[in-house]
Amino acid sequence: MTESAITRRGSRREAIIAAAQRLSISCGYTGFTVEDLAAAVGVSRRTLFNHVTSKEEAVLGVLPVVTDEQAQTLRNGGPTGDLFEDLLETTLQCLRADEDDLEDWQRLHDVIERNPELILRVKAHVEELYELIVEHLSARDGVDPDRARLALTLVGGLVQRSVEECIADPSKGPLRPRIHTNLALAREILTARD
Known part of the structure; x- marks a missing residue:
């Protein structure tokens, strides 16, 4: 596949995700069909499924x-040898x-606000990702699962606050700059002496 074909494929997937999210916000997750989504993007159902495997993936595809x-x-x-920096x-x-x-x-936030039934799907995705990352980090020298979980919890909190x-x-x-601003603040808090 040529680079321009890959770019077009990625652009089409992004268009499908954006359209699915707009439909979820305006109609609700259960308020539109895959056919409605295909029509909104201007593609056939078959083409739609060349880019996403399900309606859920179309709506939550940016996870x-x-x-x-x-x-x-x-x-x-x-990539750096420092557990926290590598994870971040x-x-x-x-x-x-x-x-x-x-x-x-913003769109994903609005989708979840409008469709609370998707929270469980997002939560399950995040939990699977969390355990996968803990497994990878625990394979490093000197990193046990407890250390990996704490590092991931710290990074996760920092990222969550920054996204919010x-x-x-x-x-x-x-x-990225918002996270680094919050990281500097966190370091300041952690090193402050009374």
Whole structure:
């Protein structure tokens, strides 16, 4: 597949996800069919399923995943050799934090607000991802599951707070700088002496 074909494929998938989320917000998750989604994007049902495997994937398609390459890097002690920094950088990559566009996060937030039945699906995805990352981190020298879970909890809290801030006030900037601002604040709090 050529690079332009891959780009078109990715653009089509993004268009499908955006349309599915808009339909979920306006009609509710159960208020539209796959055929409605295909029509909204201007593709056939068959083409739609070349880009997503289900209606749920179309609606929640922007949820983060860890690639095999990222997992192997974490297992091997990379990318920097520092557990917290490695986990934070991998998380930022998974969240596509370098993209200036926060519309995906805002739409996903609005979808979940409008369709609370999807919270369980998102929660299950996050729990699976959490355990997978703990498994990869625990394969590193000197990292046991407790250490991996605590590092992941710290990164998760930092990311959650930063995403919430970006959604509440997009003028605060893209996700990566917001996370680094909050990380600096967290370090200041943790090193403060009374």
